Amino acid sequence: MISIYSIVLPRLETPYLDEWIEYHLNLGVDNIYLYNNGLFPIDNWQSHWKSNKKAQRKRKNIIKTIDPSLRKYIWEKKPSSDYHFDIPDEEIMHRFAELEQRWPQVTIVNWINGIDHTFWYPLSQQMGLKHFLKNFKTDWVLFIDPDEFVSLKTFTSLKQLIRANKEVNKFYFYPAFPGPRTLDSSMVERLNNAPRIINPS
Numbered sequence: 001m002i003s004i005y006s007i008v009l010p011r012l013e014t015p016y017l018d019e020w021i022e023y024h025l026n027l028g029v030d031n032i033y034l035y036n037n038g039l040f041p042i043d044n045w046q047s048h049w050k051s052n053k054k055a056q057r058k059r060k061n062i063i064k065t066i067d068p069s070l071r072k073y074i075w076e077k078k079p080s081s082d083y084h085f086d087i088p089d090e091e092i093m094h095r096f097a098e099l100e101q102r103w104p105q106v107t108i109v110n111w112i113n114g115i116d117h118t119f120w121y122p123l124s125q126q127m128g129l130k131h132f133l134k135n136f137k138t139d140w141v142l143f144i145d146p147d148e149f150v151s152l153k154t155f156t157s158l159k160q161l162i163r164a165n166k167e168v169n170k171f172y173f174y175p176a177f178p179g180p181r182t183l184d185s186s187m188v189e190r191l192n193n194a195p196r197i198i199n200p201s
Contacts (some may be wrong), residue, residue: 001160003031003138006146007111007125010096011039011073013084013146017096018182021103023188026148027155028157033136034146035128036096038112038173039089041075043121066187082181107136144173147181 004024010015021032061069062079066193071084084092099106108117111128120125129143140162144150149174155161161171 001030001138002140004029004142005033005132007037008146009037011092014096028159033107035109035111041070042113141182151191
């Protein structure tokens with residue numbers, strides 16, 4: 001059995017999740033566990049991606065251009081992403097919850113700071129994985145974000161990849177960047193033209 005564990009900011013991810021879910025189910029994933037991070041991002045000021053001071057200043061300058069009433073929704077790591085402010089909070093969460101009804105293989109787990117745990121990002125992500133491994137049974141776990149797609153160039157499914165590498169107990173997938181997500185284009189179509197390298201170890 002292959003499962004996906006993924007932390008999700010519903011406002012940032014929900015409009016794109018159907019394509020992402022369908023794609024990975026077709027790739028042989030059996031179950032997908034979406035850990036609901038809530039409407040508002042949380043960060044530890046020491047997060048590794050904040051170490052680049054120049055990039056950090058650039059992100060902060062982008063955030064300053066956003067309506068102050070909306071800044072609480074912005075993840076400093078991705079200030080330029082589309083947060084779909086035209087959709088109310090209640091509608092975002094309703095659409096997110098509907099994923100479980102549309103996809104029987106999907107399980108949503110609430111993982112909101114201050115309610116379900118007290119960990120700041122990125123520790124919240126690591127502790128969420130620990131919670132997943134403790135509470136759900138699976139043979140293999142794929143730990144990816146909702147904007148990441150696994151591309152297998154020489155195999156038709158993840159199960160085929162595993163069967164062909166029986167001596168391997170973990171796989172590393174290196175990223176390719178087919179461009180930012182938009183609501184009027186398919187990430188899968190662009191992904192098909194982006195090379196991926198698989199490094200089993």
